[in-house]
Each structure stands twice: as C-alpha cells, then as structure tokens.
Amino acid sequence: MANILIFDSGMGGLSVYREVHRALPAHQYFYLFDNACFPYGELGEARLVERVLELLTVFVARHHIDIVIIACNTASTYVLPALREQLHIPVVGVVPAIKPAAEYCRSKGLKHIGLLATPGTVSRRYTAELVQRFAADMQISMLGTTELVRMAEDKLAGETVNISHLVRILTPWRGGDKPDALVLGCTHFPLLANELSQCLPKVHLIDSGEAIARRVSSLLLQPFTAKRITEQTQQLSGRVYCTELTAKAKAQSLAFAKEGFTLISEFCV
Ligand code: DGL
Numbered sequence: 001m002a003n004i005l006i007f008d009s010g011m012g013g014l015s016v017y018r019e020v021h022r023a024l025p026a027h028q029y030f031y032l033f034d035n036a037c038f039p040y041g042e043l044g045e046a047r048l049v050e051r052v053l054e055l056l057t058v059f060v061a062r063h064h065i066d067i068v069i070i071a072c073n074t075a076s077t078y079v080l081p082a083l084r085e086q087l088h089i090p091v092v093g094v095v096p097a098i099k100p101a102a103e104y105c106r107s108k109g110l111k112h113i114g115l116l117a118t119p120g121t122v123s124r125r126y127t128a129e130l131v132q133r134f135a136a137d138m139q140i141s142m143l144g145t146t147e148l149v150r151m152a153e154d155k156l157a158g159e160t161v162n163i164s165h166l167v168r169i170l171t172p173w174r175g176g177d178k179p180d181a182l183v184l185g186c187t188h189f190p191l192l193a194n195e196l197s198q199c200l201p202k203v204h205l206i207d208s209g210e211a212i213a214r215r216v217s218s219l220l221l222q223p224f225t226a227k228r229i230t231e232q233t234q235q236l237s238g239r240v241y242c243t244e245l246t247a248k249a250k251a252q253s254l255a256f257a258k259e260g261f262t263l264i265s266e267f268c269v
Pocket of ligand 1: 038039073
C-alpha cells in the first residue's frame, strides 16, 4: 500500500483523485491544496516554483508520501523538473491532454482543438511545445480564464453555476468557430463538465484524469518500496489539508467529505 498525495491550488485535484481512486482504491490518499496562494494561474513563475517546492518538500517528509500527483496543469507545466530533482520519489504531473485530443481529431478527420486552461498554462513555453510536438497539423485556439476556476470552486462550495456567465466566458467558441475537441487543461474544469457541455453542445471534452490513473497504476507495479505505514499515517489517511483554514475552506471540506476524506486541517511550513 502506498501513501499518495494529490496536490492542487484548490479543489480541482478532486477531478483527478476520482479517477485515481477508482483505479486504485486500496491506497492511502492525502490531499493538499494551497488556497493561501490561490489562484496559481495568476502567480508568477518564480513564485510558483518556490512555493510548490517549499510546501511539498515538507509535506512529503512529514507524511511519508510515496507518490506525488501534481493535479494542477498550471504548476505541472512549470515546476516538474525542479520538483523531481528535489523530491526523489515519483512525481506525476497533470498537463493538458493535447496529444489525445489530436489523436481523437485525426481519427475523425477533424481539425480544431480548443484549449481551456488558466492564464498561466496558456502562456507557458511547455504548452507551446506540447502543441508543436503533438498537434502541429491542427488548428489550436486557447482560452485562459481564472473566472472559470473560481466558478468550479464556488460550485463545490455549494453555489449554483451561473450559466449565462459561463456562456459569456465561452463567447469566442460559440457560433461559427466552435472547436471539435476541447481540452480541459485545468483540473478544475472537469468539475464543470456538464455545464460546459450545455454551453458547447457536441464538443468532445477531453481531460487528463484517466491517463493519470493509468500512469500511477503502472508506477505502483514497478518495484519500489512503499514507506512503512505508521500508526499516525493510518489515522490521517484520507485527510485533506489546506494552507489557510478559512470559512470557505471549511465549506469546501463538505465536498471532500463526499469523496471519503475526513477532517480538514491547516498545513503550514
Ligand atoms: N487546478 C489548477 C490547474 O489545473 C489551477 C487553478 C488555479 O489557477 O489556481 O491548472
């Protein structure tokens, strides 16, 4: 049994956790979200890497984590090399599913891929390289939005999604220039999949959740030593940590409870 940490700036990582937990229910899960620095999509790159390294180095050591899943495209598209150098355990990063989207479009004779992500992710060099490498023959249009990230957070805190607001955000893709496939390049966005489909009917939505579950499964088959599970980590299994215990984080913890997580606590470095 391994100790698996899901990390995100907010609740988006739940969309990844669902897939990983479905494939690997017998492991111990920890969820850490950095609400004190949310939204990551608007954080400068130097601050982002410094913050993620600082948090994860301490958390991984304190909780004997065996595998880290960076369930955040905004962070993965920038911090993975530095993080892997520092942590010495497997680090799985969620990045925009451009390759599967291009394969899907090619198989159907389609051309237009939309990338819906954060402002940080759409401006990354990593994202441009992904497109160049896997989808150079496609028409790509990108939309970077923090508003949608906030809408997903609010939905999980119990608020109703305002569809006309969502329609406004998606204006560039409504009408004639609708993508054939839409990459949900932020882990918050699968949490709004129904609403997105309502606003963009017949657009094929693609996220990275299942691919991450496959990757983690294959890592667990490789010979690696899961750290000894101490009494303390047993007790804390399925526990969720935020970096600032606000009233909103407490409200959000109800959504975590629905997924089998227990108490929410504050994690400080
Ligand atoms: N969930 C994160 C992602 O996948 C980002 C949200 C944020 O901007 O903090 O990109």
